[in-house]
Every structure is written in structure tokens, then in C-alpha cells.
Amino acid sequence: MAAYGVGFESSSSIEERKESKRQARKEALEKAKKQYEREESRKALKRQRGEDTWMLPEIDQRLQQLEEEGSGKSKKKKEKKSKKKKEKKKKTKKEKKTAEAGDGSSDCSEDSELDWVEAQPQAQAGKPWQVADESKSSESNVSTTQNAQRDEWMTFDFLAMRTTSTAERRAEKERQKEEERSKAEAIEQAGLHKLELNPYWKDGGTGLPPEEIAGTALKKGAVVNDGGLSWLRKSYQRMKEQAEREQRSLNDVVAERYGVRTNGTYTFICTIQQSHMSESESEEEEEIPLLSEEEMNKLGARLVKAEIMGNTVSRLELCLCVFQLPGCSTEDQDMLLFRTDESGRAWPVKGPSGIQEPHGGRRKKKPIETHVDGERVRYFQDDDNVGLQEMVRREKMSSAQDQNALYSRMAAKMMGKTDGDNYTLDDMFVSSAAQRESEGREEERMRNRAIGESRRLAASMDKCHHCFSSQELQKHLIVAIGSKVYLSLPAGLSMTEGHCLICPLQHHCSATGLDEDVWSEMQLFRRTLVRMFESQELDCVFMETHMNPRRRLHMVLECIPLPRELGDMAPIYFKKALMECDEEWAMNKKIVDLSSKDIRQAVPRGLPYFAVDFGLQGGFAHVIENEQKFPHYFGKEVLGGMMDLEPRRWRKLIRENFDDQRKKVLQFAQWWKPYDCTKTEG
Numbered sequence: 020m021a022a023y024g025v026g027f028e029s030s031s032s033i034e035e036r037k038e039s040k041r042q043a044r045k046e047a048l049e050k051a052k053k054q055y056e057r058e059e060s061r062k063a064l065k066r067q068r069g070e071d072t073w074m075l076p077e078i079d080q081r082l083q084q085l086e087e088e089g090s091g092k093s094k095k096k097k098e099k100k101s102k103k104k105k106e107k108k109k110k111t112k113k114e115k116k117t118a119e120a121g122d123g124s125s126d127c128s129e130d131s132e133l134d135w136v137e138a139q140p141q142a143q144a145g146k147p148w149q150v151a152d153e154s155k156s157s158e159s160n161v162s163t164t165q166n167a168q169r170d171e172w173m174t175f176d177f178l179a180m181r182t183t184s185t186a187e188r189r190a191e192k193e194r195q196k197e198e199e200r201s202k203a204e205a206i207e208q209a210g211l212h213k214l215e216l217n218p219y220w221k222d223g224g225t226g227l228p229p230e231e232i233a234g235t236a237l238k239k240g241a242v243v244n245d246g247g248l249s250w251l252r253k254s255y256q257r258m259k260e261q262a263e264r265e266q267r268s269l270n271d272v273v274a275e276r277y278g279v280r281t282n283g284t285y286t287f288i289c290t291i292q293q294s295h296m297s298e299s300e301s302e303e304e305e306e307i308p309l310l311s312e313e314e315m316n317k318l319g320a321r322l323v324k325a326e327i328m329g330n331t332v333s334r335l336e337l338c339l340c341v342f343q344l345p346g347c348s349t350e351d352q353d354m355l356l357f358r359t360d361e362s363g364r365a366w367p368v369k370g371p372s373g374i375q376e377p378h379g380g381r382r383k384k385k386p387i388e389t390h391v392d393g394e395r396v397r398y399f400q401d402d403d404n405v406g407l408q409e410m411v412r413r414e415k416m417s418s419a420q421d422q423n424a425l426y427s428r429m430a431a432k433m434m435g436k437t438d439g440d441n442y443t444l445d446d447m448f449v450s451s452a453a454q455r456e457s458e459g460r461e462e463e464r465m466r467n468r469a470i471g472e473s474r475r476l477a478a479s480m481d482k483c484h485h486c487f488s489s490q491e492l493q494k495h496l497i498v499a500i501g502s503k504v505y506l507s508l509p510a511g512l513s514m515t516e517g518h519c520l521i522c523p524l525q526h527h528c529s530a531t532g533l534d535e536d537v538w539s540e541m542q543l544f545r546r547t548l549v550r551m552f553e554s555q556e557l558d559c560v561f562m563e564t565h566m567n568p569r570r571r572l573h574m575v576l577e578c579i580p581l582p583r584e585l586g587d588m589a590p591i592y593f594k595k596a597l598m599e600c601d602e603e604w605a606m607n608k609k610i611v612d613l614s615s616k617d618i619r620q621a622v623p624r625g626l627p628y629f630a631v632d633f634g635l636q637g638g639f640a641h642v643i644e645n646e647q648k649f650p651h652y653f654g655k656e657v658l659g660g661m662m663d664l665e666p667r668r669w670r671k672l673i674r675e676n677f678d679d680q681r682k683k684v685l686q687f688a689q690w691w692k693p694y695d696c697t698k699t700e701g
Contacts, residue, residue, distance in 0.1 A: 068677045074495045075688055081500045081697070356469035368469040476571055480526055484510075485573035487524040496680060498688055499544075499697050500524075503537045506544055506691075508683055511672035514579050514655060514664070517552065517559075519687065521545065521576040529565040529574055530617075531624040538619070541576060547696040548578050549634050555690075558586025561632040562654035563618070566646050568627060577654070585661050586633070593631050593639055596657045602644045611640040629653060 219228055262272045356368040387400045397403065484491045487505060498519070499506040507520050521544050523537050530538065545561060552559045557580040565574070581589060597610050611621045614637030618630045621640050631654055632638035643649045650656065655669035667673060675683075 065677075073681070074497065075684065077688070077692075077695075078494070078497050078500060085500070356466065356473055368465055472569075479571060483526060483573050485520075485522045485575060486526050493680075495677075496684060498684065498691055499695060501540050501544070501697050503534075504540045504544055508680075508687060510680070511674055512668060513683070514658060514668060515581070515662070517557070517578075517580040517687065517690070519548070519578050521548075521578065523574060526571070527574045528568065528571050529624075529628075530563060530576070530630070531565075531619050531622055531626075531628075533574075533619070543696050545576075545578075545632075546635065547694050551690060551694045552580045555580075556583060557581065558583055558589070558634055560586070560589055560634075560654075560658065561638075563630045564651055564654065565629075566627045566643060566649070566651055568625060579655075579658055581658070581662075589633055589658075589661065590638070592657055592661055593654075596653070597629075597639060597641045600653065601641070601649050605642075605644050607642040607644065609641065611642070613637045613640055 258272045258276065259269060261267075262269045265272075387397070389395055389397055480486065481489070482491055483489045484493075486492060493510055496510060497505055497507045503525075504521060504523055507522065509518055509520060521541055523533070523541070525537075527533055527537065530541075533541070548559060559578050559580045562577045562579070563574070566572075594610060601609075613621055613630065613632065618628070618640055622628045622630075622642060627643040627646060628640055629643060629649070630638065630640045652669045656666075658664075659666065659669050
């Protein structure tokens, strides 16, 4: 009887598919191997040249100073805490001493030491109805009596005060220790009473349950609902013991018991569970070093090579390394999620409030009641549950991108049941909006978008070339380091001799979002550079380009020196170029004057802009309307046209070798040394 509905596949097609997989793995392995060798050779050359360790001596001293300041702050905090504790102890000791001294002294001494009474002003001895002579005589009598009576501290017998010696203090401490020992013995004797009900006092117990022993016993016991993990571990341990006993390799024992094909799956499961189950019960988790994408690719290439060569032990070790990574952990990580719109405005995302319905399936959306007696009562399903305040919050926290996505989703749906003969696009939107959507679907959609944005932001910040804590920063190009800002040189070919960059130490996106202390230090560096180039009879132009706020790029303020003749003509060139750039019909003003105010007061926060300043005289700003028509090298292009430079100087970064970079840094450091504002500042 023929079987219907069963698909057969020939052995030749199966072998062909396997061969294609082997070929693809081999190509991937070769590609990863070549890339790995190329990276290793590049790193070896860097180490030979000293690129990874060389930097200016002043920068090295500054980094050590910053490290000492950071460690000094922590030490000061510890010293403050210890001082507070010592002061408390001294206060308690003083109180005890005063109490002991008060017992042996008289009542008058207690009054003199503890009770402080404010002296009353001396009243007039004479009375207004008395004769003047009598008043004088009475005043003289009062003064003589006051002089005759001495102060109490002058008549106090200090030899009668009780004193304590070191022997008495030691005896007091021994007496306190004896009292503590007697209390402990009394507690132990209480456990030996015949009517004692606590079972942990028996057989020399301490009265408390043995927590550590119980914890180890629970660990050794079988775990319920672990998917056979305990059985797999026992089997793996027995195979290791058998291999040691018979003096055979572990691969042979595993292949003999499970076969080569199932061995990979077995080691795969074991390594997953071993990486996730921790042996310690401490609350503090060990910090796992994060691997970059390149290191992950190298590890994957080694794993593929081990699988092709059939080495199961090395494959087991590599799988263990792979699944110990933080990205492979199945545990949820708590973090604050943010959404960011095109203008750079960020706000926190609210989690799902209600119970979420399961995804998938072909369940139809239930229609909701929108009309009662021919009159519309609601448009959406949550009209009765959402108030005006919640609607305003949603409107403020939603971006134009979300509204466009909602419109496209509704327009992309096929037209369902018609409401009548005259069926229009508005009717389709109304009918689709009247269908009940699952609970929490929109909140979950927002949460997924926020997770994607946070991951992209973390990846971009890890690869940032200007963050001071990033590994991508070329520290041999740094010339000076302040408390919030550092001065460095470009990694590529400079526009002119003296081209430098002012960057904040932390990741800031634009000058409009800087803190006051960071902005003031950037202005200090700017004034210092102007004075330095004035001594060489040069003018300088400062430029900043803030584009793509959602990408969160690091802020860079570029300083390019010019000859005096070109520096005087620079405002005319930039004004003409800004009038002709971007959109012809713009919503914002083409040119914003910065002569009387800085960029933070001229451009709202979150808008993309280009700003240029000519020395300390101010400059111009331009709000970018269309980023597709405004190149990121706009300012360099204008200056390159003024100086008749080649377009490759500003269009694409031209890399320099390490020797040229070192010469450039040493020369600029020699210019900067007499005007170094970080030394005068610190």
C-alpha cells in the first residue's frame, strides 16, 4: 500500500547538502583564520613600534596624578569614617571618666562641672529714694564682700579628686571579661538541662542548626525538574573515571558509549548548564570580562576548526568559553530603558501594565462596540480606561516615527468587510481601529524598540574613538588632560600644521547638552589655543558639527589655524557658504549670529546644527534641516577651498603611520608647554 504525503530524499542529495555545508564551514574557517593572522600581525607591529605604550611624559604624569587623586578620595572617605568612630569612642570614655570623678567628689564639684549658670548683670546697690552718700557706702560694702569671697575653683581641693591608674584599668577590663565568660557558661549550662527542648543542644551542639552542612547536603542531592542535568553530570564523571582507570582518552570513551554524532550534543548541553549553575552561594557575582565582536569571531573560528578536526575535548573547552559569556546568559538583566526621537530627546519606557496575551496563531480580533443607538460612543478599545492625562503623556512620549509606523501598518492591511457602498480610506482606518487589540501589545512593542536602541547605543559607545575610557582611543595623540576635557590631535592627516581637537572626557553629544563645568573648561582651552597661535601670528577657527542625534556621536570641537590674511576673510566665506547650503526653503533661520551669545543660548537642545567661531570674536551657527544635503565635512570643505587643498584632505580620513603621528605630537607639545592651562589650573 502506497503511503501518501511522505516526502523522500535521495542519498545523493543528502550527501550534496552535507558537502556544501562542509565547504561553507571550510571557507568560513579560512576567512576567520586570515583575518585573525592579519590582526595579530598588525598588533605585533604596533607592539614593536611601541604604539600601545608610548605617550607624552606629561600625559603619563597626569594620568598617575589622576589615579592618585582617585585613590586619595577613597582613602579620605575611609579616614573620615574612622575618625568619626574614634571621636564617638572618646566621647563615651570621657563621659565614663566624668561620671567616676563625680562619685568621689562633693556636690559642689558636680554643680561646678555639669551645671553652667549664666551670670546675671550686676544690679545697682543704691535705691532711687536713698541719699547719694548712703548709696556710695552701700556700693563700697558690696564690692568689699565680693572681693572677700573667692571663686569656687580657687578653693577646690584637687588632691581629694579620685584618680585611676593603669593597673586599675586592667583590673576593670579583666573583671568585664570574667562577667562575659560567666554569661557564656551559663548559656551553655542551660542547654544541658534535662528539660531542654532544643534538639541542637544535644551532643555538644551550639543551639543553632548547621546551615553550611545543610547547604552542602542539599547541593549533593538530586535536583528536581532539571531536565536530566544531574544524570548527565554523573554520566560524564563516570566516563572520566573510566578513562583514567583504563588509561584511555576521554574522546574514545565518549564515542564508545554515545557515538561521535551525539557526543557534540552531549558536550553542548553539559557546557550550557555548567556555565549557568554557580557553585558559590554568595550574593556578590563575579565580574565576567566582556568580549568584543572580533574576539567572539576568533573564538567561533577556533570552535569550527575543532569540530572539523574531530577534537571533542577542545570543542568542550571552547563551548564552555562561549557559553560563559554575558550575552549567552539566560537570566534577565535589570536596566532602565529609554526611547530617543530624531531630535535627541529621551524619555523612559513604561513596562507592560496588564497581562500579555500569547503571540502567534490565527485568532481573529474581536470587534468592539463603537455605536449605541446610532451614536458613536468610542473609537478605540481603551477609550473608557484612559484619561486625558494619560493621553497627553502618550502624545508627548510618542515621536513622529511612531505615528508614521502606525499609519503604514494600518494602510498596509487588506481591506476587510465593507461598511457600505461608499467605502473610503477613512472608513478602512475606522473599522481597523474598532478591532480589539491584545492587552499590552503596544507597550511591548515600545519596550522591544527601546531594547534595540539601548543595544545599538552600547555598541556604538564601546567603539567610540573619543571616549577617554574606551579602548579605541589612541592615547599617544593626547597633548593635555584637564579635569573634564582633553586636547588631542587628529589620527589622520591634518588640514594644517597645528590642527587639534578639544573633546570632553565623558561621552557628550553636543555643546548644547554640556554641563556648566565642562563648557567653562572647554572655553579655557579655547582661549589658551588662541593665545598660543597669536604668538605665531596665526588665526584659528573653531568648528563643531552635530548631526544624527539618535546615533549619539561624541562631541568634537576642531581647531584649525589659518594665516592672518585668510583668517580675516574666513567670516565672509562661511557666511556665503551657509546661505547656499541645505534646503532652499528652510523652517529655521539660515544664519544665527554668535557674536553676542554662545551656541547654547542660540540653538535649542536636541536640534542638529553646525557652529563656527573665529578666535574669540564669535561666529555663526546653522540649524541643519536636511542631513542628506548637508555633508559632515562642510566646515573643512570651506577651509580647504580657501587654502586650495586637495579634496581627499577632508572627504576621507588619510591614515598616518606612527612615526609621523609621534613627530606631530612632540612638535605640538613643544608649542603648548609655555601656555599649558592644566598646570596653572591645577
